[in-house]
Amino acid sequence: MTKTIFQLKDVVKTVNEDTPEELNILDHVDLDIHEGDFITILGSNGAGKSTLFNTIGGNLRPTSGQVIYKDKDITNMSVVKRTSFLSRVFQDPKLGTAPRMTVAENLLLAEKRGGHHHLVPRKLKGEMKRFKNITAKMNNNLDHRLNTATGSLSGGQRQALSFLMATIKKPGILLLDEHTAALDPKTSQNLMDITDETIKEQNLTCLMITHHLEDALKYGNRLLVLHQGKISYDISGEDKKKLTKEELLTFFNDIQ
Amino acid sequence: MSLIISAIGQGLLWSVIGIGLYLTFRILDFPDMTVEGTFPMGAATAVTAIAHGVNPVLATILAFLVGCVAGLVTGLLYTKAKIPVLLAGILVMTASYSIDLRIMGKPNQSLLGLPTLLSGKFLQSLPPYFDGVFVGFVVITVVTLILIYFLQTDLGQAFIATGDNENMAESLGINTDNMKIMGVSVSNGLIALGGALVAQNNGYSDVNMGIGIIVVALASIIIGEVIFGDLTMNQRLVAVIVGSILYRLVLLLVLQLGFNANDLNLISSILLAIFMGLPAFESRFHLKHVLKRGLKND
Ligand SMILES: Nc1ncnc2c1ncn2[C@@H]1O[C@H](COP(=O)(O)OP(=O)(O)O)[C@@H](O)[C@H]1O
Ligand SMILES: [Mg+2]
Numbered sequence: 267m268t269k270t271i272f273q274l275k276d277v278v279k280t281v282n283e284d285t286p287e288e289l290n291i292l293d294h295v296d297l298d299i300h301e302g303d304f305i306t307i308l309g310s311n312g313a314g315k316s317t318l319f320n321t322i323g324g325n326l327r328p329t330s331g332q333v334i335y336k337d338k339d340i341t342n343m344s345v346v347k348r349t350s351f352l353s354r355v356f357q358d359p360k361l362g363t364a365p366r367m368t369v370a371e372n373l374l375l376a377e378k379r380g381g382h383h384h385l386v387p388r389k390l391k392g393e394m395k396r397f398k399n400i401t402a403k404m405n406n407n408l409d410h411r412l413n414t415a416t417g418s419l420s421g422g423q424r425q426a427l428s429f430l431m432a433t434i435k436k437p438g439i440l441l442l443d444e445h446t447a448a449l450d451p452k453t454s455q456n457l458m459d460i461t462d463e464t465i466k467e468q469n470l471t472c473l474m475i476t477h478h479l480e481d482a483l484k485y486g487n488r489l490l491v492l493h494q495g496k497i498s499y500d501i502s503g504e505d506k507k508k509l510t511k512e513e514l515l516t517f518f519n520d521i522q
Numbered sequence: 523m524s525l526i527i528s529a530i531g532q533g534l535l536w537s538v539i540g541i542g543l544y545l546t547f548r549i550l551d552f553p554d555m556t557v558e559g560t561f562p563m564g565a566a567t568a569v570t571a572i573a574h575g576v577n578p579v580l581a582t583i584l585a586f587l588v589g590c591v592a593g594l595v596t597g598l599l600y601t602k603a604k605i606p607v608l609l610a611g612i613l614v615m616t617a618s619y620s621i622d623l624r625i626m627g628k629p630n631q632s633l634l635g636l637p638t639l640l641s642g643k644f645l646q647s648l649p650p651y652f653d654g655v656f657v658g659f660v661v662i663t664v665v666t667l668i669l670i671y672f673l674q675t676d677l678g679q680a681f682i683a684t685g686d687n688e689n690m691a692e693s694l695g696i697n698t699d700n701m702k703i704m705g706v707s708v709s710n711g712l713i714a715l716g717g718a719l720v721a722q723n724n725g726y727s728d729v730n731m732g733i734g735i736i737v738v739a740l741a742s743i744i745i746g747e748v749i750f751g752d753l754t755m756n757q758r759l760v761a762v763i764v765g766s767i768l769y770r771l772v773l774l775l776v777l778q779l780g781f782n783a784n785d786l787n788l789i790s791s792i793l794l795a796i797f798m799g800l801p802a803f804e805s806r807f808h809l810k811h812v813l814k815r816g817l818k819n820d
Contacts, residue, residue, distance in 0.1 A: 323693075349695030362693075364686035367679075375683055380695040383680035385672070431694075 271471055272299040272322070272439055277331035279317055279495075291317045292328065293495035299439070299473070303502075304465050306482040307475045308514075309492035315475045318492065319441050322473070324348045335438070350380030351438035355428045355445040362428030365417030369408060369427060372416055373397050376431030400430060405456060422453035429457060433464055440465070442474040458485070479511055493521050527651040529774045533742075533767030534658025535719045538665055539735065540742035540762040542712030548743060548758070550685040550705045555611030556596040557713045557739060559618030560589040562732040564714025565721035566622040569631045572722075578639045582718045589714020590707045592618060597703035615732075622729045630728040638722035654723050661719060662763055665712065670756050681705060682755070713739070734787045737794050742766035744797045769793075 279292035291314050299305065309315045320326040321333065324345040333341045335351060356362055363372050374390055374397075394412060401409040404426040408419075416424055425445060432440060442461065446454040462485055465472050476482050482489055489506050491499035498521055501509060539561065546554040564585035571581035592614055599610035623629065645653040672678045683691040684701035691698050713735070721727040746758070746765030753761055776789050 345692055346695050346697050349693060354693050356689075361687070361689050364683045364690055366686050367682060371679060375679055375694055375696075378676060378694070383676040383696065385675050385677045387671075388674055388676050388679055390674075 268300045268302055270298045271301045271336060273297065273332075273334040274321070275332040275334065277321060277328045277333065279321060279326060280329040283329070289495075290329075291495050292321060295331070295495070295497060297490075297497065299471060301471055302469050303471050303488055304486035305473045305488045305490055306486040307473060307490045307492060308477075308479065308482050309475075313492040314495040315492050316443065317495070319354070319443055319473070319475065322439070323352060323354060323441060352441070353379060353432040353435075353437040353439075354441040355425070355432045355443065357444040357447050359421045359424035359428065359448060362431065363416040363419075363424050366415055368413050368415055369401070369419070370394060370397050370412040372427060372431060373400070373434060377434050379431075379435050379437075400434065401427075404430065404460060406453070422449050422457070425449060425453075426457055426460070429461060429464075433468065433470070436468055436470070438471065440470050440472040442472065444475050444477060447477060461485075479514055483509060483511060483514065491517070491521075524650055525774055526771070527649075527655060529770040530767055531651050531654025531658050532720075532723070533770035534662055534763070535654060535723055536716060536738065536770065537658070537662050537742060537763040537766035538719060539713050539716035539739045540746075540766045541662070541665060541669065541759060542709045542716060543736070543739040544743055544759070544762050545705050545709040545712070547740065548685075549682055550702060552607045553611070553736075554593075554596065554706055554709065555608060555736065556593055556614045556618075556706070556710050557611075558732040558735050559615035560592045560710040560714045560732075561717040561720075561735045562622050562727070562729055563592060563618045563625070564589050564717030565727035565731060566625040566631070566717075566729070567714065568718030569633055569721050569727035570625050570627075572633060572636050572638065573631060578637055578641075578722065582639060582715065582722075585718035586711045586715040589717075590711035592714070593707040593710025594703065596710070597706040600706070601699040601702055619729060626727065626729070629730075630726060632726045633722065634725065638725075639719065640722055657719065657723075661715075665715075666759050666763070669759060673755055734790060737787070737790050738769070741769045741790060741794045741797065744794065745769055748797050748800050 274295050274297040277292050277295045278290055280288060280290050282288050295318070307315055307318070317326065321328055324340075324343055324347075328341065331341075332339055340348065364375070367375075370390060370393070374388060374393060397412055398409045401412065406423050406426055408423050408426060411419065411423070416427060419427065425448070429445065445461075446457050449457065458481065464470070472486075474486065487506065488502035489499070489509070490497055499517060539557070543554070543557055546552060567588045568578075568581040568585040571584055572578055576584070596610045596614045599605045599613060600607045605613070639657055640653040645656060648656060673682065680691065680696045681701045681704065683694070684696060684698045685705075688698050691701070717731075721731070742765040743762050744765070745768050746761030749765070749768070750757070750761045772793065773786060773789070777783070781789060
């Protein structure tokens, strides 16, 4: 058994408290994430997937319960502090990159994720060769556009860059929120392949929200289904490997 | 000819204000109204200090620091007290009017017979109006070089990223509140510095001299952008300086056409509206192309 790196302990997030619309959008969630877990997350619209990520990322404070990283209670730690071990890729390619800064400048900033930003020269020139090698792996011409403002890249290139930025400095936890959903099928597949490779190569701990049952089955060692703020399905290891699309569909139909 | 030299000198002195506003308006990407207050505050501070026997160089630096403090207040109101940035700026701008009166003890103060940055022996030996050109050039060169250095540091890049994509900046661990506070503070420091320079060039300070400053500063930014189009960050700073000089030359032209100095605020606003509206028209009439050629070939 590998060690537990991250935990949610009885986490509740209530909205519209003390009104008739009061609702637990996270409803007593317990989750243990082990080092090296690659967890795919399914759930219909409004199931609470983004709320779960925002709780892990620190954008939302739980109404009750605890968030633990490496045995430390981080329930009240700010978003900015959490970036020292946590990185994220969002669905919208526009959210992950600075449009007026170049590809190389974005990468350089990402490499300093969670660090201090001092009044010292940024030293970009010396890194260009390395950045060229890293971006070449994305198979989308990004390596020839290192000096281009990211605002003029294609959505696929921007999203590939966002993914690179999230992994260029190894994160303790990587959150992918439907990061290929806005892309065309071919670009999406290319980024998904690279995502899988990178996670395996660097032995990253990753949570990935997806809308594709196939992707949820194909990738990762563990699969969660969220429903009405609860984890209604949690399968891993050999059981997950044996799981078929039909079984998963049946399960979905049952809970609807 | 001497009118043109004077306009160039003023353009250089005023470009400090354009560059200051550039930090908030373009890099951080929000409108900061504090500038209408920090400009006369810088003037009042420098002029009063000089009248009390302070060395003009020190008085000018003091004006910069006072401007930084005013900007700091706006930054704190905006980020910590969560007051919308437009209102936060207006609050500080309004308060600074009273502060300026406190500083000067009266609505205006002359520098007649007092030393200024422009009254050194060397500067007075230059032909008329070249003193403003020289001082403006030296100050804006130093300011621009420092800014170029700053923007290429880790801190400067974090600052740019904050204005460019706040969400991303935060997810990379950049404390965006601190970046905004720093930006508004330094920006207003520069605008107060500009106020101190303009007051010394004009020979007096007046509590009402801030009216319309934001329009003037914006004009230098927008004129530079409309003429030069896509530029790198460093080139953009230079474009603001060129824009500031061109703006002064245009005003000069307008005065030659028979308008008087009281019309300047109206004319400035009309000019700015035209330049800011250009991008909307340009796609329809390909104006930018025409404008670019028109300016390059003359
Ligand atoms: N601030 C909020 N106030 C009220 N309801 C909210 C708020 N944020 C999210 N919700 C509700 O919580 C549920 C879960 O939302 P979300 O986590 O975004 O779902 P998902 O990402 O799985 O589609 C939805 O029903 C949504 O309407
Ligand atoms: Mg969602």
